[in-house]
């Protein structure tokens with residue numbers, strides 16, 4: 001009898017507690033489900049935010065396109081097979097190629113007057129030039145030799161050797177930057193011509209080959225792309241092509257019957273921020289600005 005009474009009380013207790021347990025479980029499940037839903041919704045919202053951010057970054061990283069606008073034209077020696085082109089302290093400096101015909105000149109652009117000129121000796125096919133302090137460095141195409149001249153006298157001071165071909169040359173304030181016709185740029189020390197680093201130039205995943213004459217402009221490397229009417233603006237930190245500049249409109253200024261070679265030569269006047277371009281055997285030098293194509 002005593003056992004029966006105990007069993008009866010036990011059943012009553014179980015029956016009373018069970019609904020509360022069920023309710024409690026259900027509310028925990030709801031809470032859990034709510035948390036999950038909330039978390040899902042937060043993740044979705046984060047995803048949306050991230051997507052928006054990615055899109056903004058993609059737009060920011062997208063290669064830009066510019067076209068050249070001519071500000072002014074200057075006469076150019078149409079026998080000049082332009083290889084190196086730069087502006088320094090009010091003068092234009094130009095090197096011209098071809099074996100036995102290579103030259104280095106200092107030119108008064110305003111008065112179309114050659115101030116100083118030398119022939120590059122022997123078999124050297126002159127290529128890019130750059131000025132560092134009181135020296136002018138001149139690459140040669142296939143002779144693996146950089147000739148170094150005194151800037152004032154154009155007397156040869158020394159030479160350096162390098163492997164491969166020499167094409168364009170510029171100076172970023174610390175290193176000489178040289179091209180060799182590939183998509184790679186070498187940063188070399190002006191002291192001993194040792195390679196400090198190399199930069200692979202790419203537009204997205206596409207390597208940009210045939211990098212030719214160079215100019216360092218406001219923290220960017222500008223390069224003629226050989227056999228094209230384009231200049232690429234390159235980020236010197238990672239080699240990414242930041243922009244393409246189309247110079248096709250310059251042909252409107254040149255007689256179509258005239259024999260000219262490729263666009264080559266970029267010179268930047270740091271003092272006046274003017275940009276000059278020309279080509280091999282071109283009769284004109286162009287001062288240009290650039291305008292984004294949207």
Ligand SMILES: [Ca+2]
Pocket residue numbers: 084085086169170213214215265266267
């Ligand atoms: Ca240049």
